[in-house]
Amino acid sequence: MQVAGATVCGVEVDGVRRYLGIPYAGPPNRFALPEQARFGAGIFEATDPGPSAPHRIKPFPGLDVIPLVGTGSDGGDGDYLRLNIWAPADSAGAPVLVFIHGGGFIVGSKDAPVQDGTAFAQSGIVCIAINYRLGIDGFLPVPGAPTNLGLRDILFALRWVQENVAAFGGDPTNVTVFGESAGAMAIADLVTSPLAHGLFHRAIVQSGHGSMVRDIDVAQRLVRKLAKRLGVTPDVDGFRTVGNDAAMDAIEHLAKPTAIDLRDAHGFEPVYGISRFIPVWGDDVLPQKPLDALRAGAGSEIEVLIGTNAEEMNLYFVPTKVRDKIPGVLAWWLLSRSQPNARAALKAYGLGSKGVKPGHAMTRAMSDLVFRWPARQFASAHKGKTWMYEFDWRSPAFGGELGACHGMELPFVFKTLDIASGPQGLAGEAPPAALADSVHGIWAQFARDGTVPWPGYDGDRLVYQLARGETIREPDMPAARFLPE
Numbered sequence: 001m002q003v004a005g006a007t008v009c010g011v012e013v014d015g016v017r018r019y020l021g022i023p024y025a026g027p028p029n030r031f032a033l034p035e036q037a038r039f040g041a042g043i044f045e046a047t048d049p050g051p052s053a054p055h056r057i058k059p060f061p062g063l064d065v066i067p068l069v070g071t072g073s074d075g076g077d078g079d080y081l082r083l084n085i086w087a088p089a090d091s092a093g094a095p096v097l098v099f100i101h102g103g104g105f106i107v108g109s110k111d112a113p114v115q116d117g118t119a120f121a122q123s124g125i126v127c128i129a130i131n132y133r134l135g136i137d138g139f140l141p142v143p144g145a146p147t148n149l150g151l152r153d154i155l156f157a158l159r160w161v162q163e164n165v166a167a168f169g170g171d172p173t174n175v176t177v178f179g180e181s182a183g184a185m186a187i188a189d190l191v192t193s194p195l196a197h198g199l200f201h202r203a204i205v206q207s208g209h210g211s212m213v214r215d216i217d218v219a220q221r222l223v224r225k226l227a228k229r230l231g232v233t234p235d236v237d238g239f240r241t242v243g244n245d246a247a248m249d250a251i252e253h254l255a256k257p258t259a260i261d262l263r264d265a266h267g268f269e270p271v272y273g274i275s276r277f278i279p280v281w282g283d284d285v286l287p288q289k290p291l292d293a294l295r296a297g298a299g300s301e302i303e304v305l306i307g308t309n310a311e312e313m314n315l316y317f318v319p320t321k322v323r324d325k326i327p328g329v330l331a332w333w334l335l336s337r338s339q340p341n342a343r344a345a346l347k348a349y350g351l352g353s354k355g356v357k358p359g360h361a362m363t364r365a366m367s368d369l370v371f372r373w374p375a376r377q378f379a380s381a382h383k384g385k386t387w388m389y390e391f392d393w394r395s396p397a398f399g400g401e402l403g404a405c406h407g408m409e410l411p412f413v414f415k416t417l418d419i420a421s422g423p424q425g426l427a428g429e430a431p432p433a434a435l436a437d438s439v440h441g442i443w444a445q446f447a448r449d450g451t452v453p454w455p456g457y458d459g460d461r462l463v464y465q466l467a468r469g470e471t472i473r474e475p476d477m478p479a480a481r482f483l484p485e
Contacts, residue, residue, distance in 0.1 A: 001168055006040065018085070024157045027079040028153075030240050051079065051080040052070065054073055054134070055106060055109075055248065068426060081131060081132070083131070085168055086121040087169050090169070091170070095125045096176065106275055114414060114420055119440060132150045132151075132154050140219070140277060143220075147285065150279070151279055158200060161175060174448075176202040178204035180407065184208020184209075185278070188306075195284065209377065213278060214278055214279070219262075221262060267339075268339065272369065274316075291377060303386075303446075306387070306457075311405050313371075323401075335362060349364045349368075374483065386456055387452050388464070390463050393412075397426065417433060
């Protein structure tokens with residue numbers, strides 16, 4: 001394939017052509033806009049995925065997370081703004097899916113095994129997965145540097161797709177972006193961005209929404225805190241002197257619940273402590289808060305499939321035993337760091353009721369406050385065609401307690417159940433292959449023509465439950481009383 005004057009060579013196996021580690025941009029100059037990759041004349045062997053953005057992966061008790069997020073990266077030689085492509089052999093004009101990985105904007109990689117795109121290529125779709133800058137380099141609004149550099153990397157990659165995907169058999173007029181967790185948050189934001197106009201036509205938002213954005217002024221607290229800890233000036237010149245190891249050490253320190261207060265003027269912290277690094281609004285990428293932009297009609301031309309998992313926060317609180325062991329006062333304190341009405345919210349989810357453990361009430365409350373209700377708010381605000389799903393299959397892992405947790409849909413979407421199964425697998429032993437066929441098929445069909453087998457999300461609040469295969473009319477959640485409209 002010809003890209004930027006070079007011949008890009010991959011590998012073909014069983015009718016699928018795989019290209020790994022293609023640079024969509026040059027090695028990033030720190031705190032600068034992405035620039036065009038320079039291949040040079042000749043042949044580029046796209047058989048090595050290359051490095052990912054610098055990040056560390058910490059083990060999870062009893063759960064093998066490497067299939068879900070990869071092995072971590074030291075950033076290699078810094079040339080990590082790359083993408084992978086899986087394409088049907090000899091395709092022409094095929095639908096295109098571009099995947100944005102999750103990881104709280106601080107970890108993750110295009111190369112996590114669970115998101116291998118082979119099955120989508122076998123379904124007749126060109127599937128692409130990208131890296132982008134993370135943490136301090138990607139999502140810290142450092143004075144003197146462009147804001148939202150991680151989002152700008154994604155936009156740059158989507159422009160690369162528009163210019164080059166036809167060479168790999170894809171149709172640039174039929175591009176769907178999809179992502180999970182932080183990747184889904186990024187996509188939800190970009191649905192509203194004026195800089196994304198024309199770069200994609202549909203969006204699949206898996207366990208994400210547009211409410212995880214921060215005021216730039218609030219984010220400056222994080223800039224100053226990090227600068228002080230790192231011993232540098234709180235500006236671009238200071239942060240350019242920080243090495244990757246020091247940056248990752250600082251990120252780990254700032255993850256502690258007491259490390260920094262990032263609540264806004266109304267007492268809300270939109271990420272509930274999951275990550276300190278998220279996009280900011282008020283620049284040219286996100287001129288408005290995404291929900292406000294949606295209500296004003298932004299992104300109405302984009303067809304949106306959005307959904308959540310039924311028990312999102314189980315991922316964080318079941319393996320760690322927090323759900324079963326946290327006392328009531330600590331559950332209140334932890335939630336109060338992000339939610340000004342923490343006591344009432346916990347009571348609405350059963351705290352104080354007979355037989356309800358504080359950690360169970362907290363886990364249910366946070367599943368709705370952090371993921372499920374904000375996704376419904378996004379669906380309600382979007383003026384274009386919108387469909388909502390709920391992933392409701394419960395994993396048997398951890399004695400059946402892990403349930404339909406955060407990330408559980410991924411091996412079903414990509415049909416990579418073998419990667420996520422087993423004694424320490426997210427999906428436990430013998431997850432249902434038929435459900436993977438169904439979920440994968442829904443995603444593939446939406447990428448082809450924007451259709452799904454259930455009605456749209458409108459005034460009737462219709463949600464399709466993927467495991468049950470049924471559409472329900474969903475009532476308001478208690479969380480609706482405790483979140484900004």
